Amino acid sequence: MKTVNSLNLLDHLQNDTRQIMVKLNYLRHEDPEILVRQPSPGKWSVAQVIEHLNSYGRYYLPLLQKALDQSTWPANQSFTHSLLGSYFTRSMLPKENNRITNKMQAPKGHRPLVDIDSKTVMDEFEKQELLLLELLNKARQTDIGRLRIPISIAPFIKLKMGDVFGFLIAHHQRHFVQVKNTMSEVGSLRSENTGLV
Numbered sequence: 001m002k003t004v005n006s007l008n009l010l011d012h013l014q015n016d017t018r019q020i021m022v023k024l025n026y027l028r029h030e031d032p033e034i035l036v037r038q039p040s041p042g043k044w045s046v047a048q049v050i051e052h053l054n055s056y057g058r059y060y061l062p063l064l065q066k067a068l069d070q071s072t073w074p075a076n077q078s079f080t081h082s083l084l085g086s087y088f089t090r091s092m093l094p095k096e097n098n099r100i101t102n103k104m105q106a107p108k109g110h111r112p113l114v115d116i117d118s119k120t121v122m123d124e125f126e127k128q129e130l131l132l133l134e135l136l137n138k139a140r141q142t143d144i145g146r147l148r149i150p151i152s153i154a155p156f157i158k159l160k161m162g163d164v165f166g167f168l169i170a171h172h173q174r175h176f177v178q179v180k181n182t183m184s185e186v187g188s189l190r191s192e193n194t195g196l197v
Helices: 006-027 046-070 083-092 118-141 161-185
Strands: 003-005 078-080 148-151 154-160
Touching: 003 006, 006 046, 006 078, 006 118, 006 161, 046 118, 046 148, 046 161, 083 154, 083 161, 118 161, 148 161, 154 161
Parallel strands: none
Antiparallel strands: 003 078, 148 154
């Protein structure tokens, strides 16, 4: 599998996270009613999409934090992606021109309710992203190839920490494409200027 420089990988993931935070900031200036509007019955509103991301953060961020807090492994200059970790990350990443070609069914524990408060959801996601940036920074001091994190859909499967970071952030990127598409569908007059591209 592909071997990369650990610090370069973490830099890249931090930059991707900051870009998501910029997009989140644009969403905060939208009408809250727009954010809870479903494009059609059964399709998620923007707030539901963000709540879906929150559900993953509630699972993964405490595990990542605990592993980093307890790690005794020294930093390693290189990181080799695992076969499974690479597959999960690639399956999440948007394709060229920000297209999502492989639709997936959300696992039962990660399906958001319809009736949610957009501000509460956005506040939680912002806190999660700030924590994620902290964890990515802390990960520079350990071996992200040695630490293993159980995945949410099958906890008996453990991925390298570097792969879990990559999957989590690719998942965010995927769903922010969905957010942009949803904003267009619900007819937000501001959606063309939200910086969600």
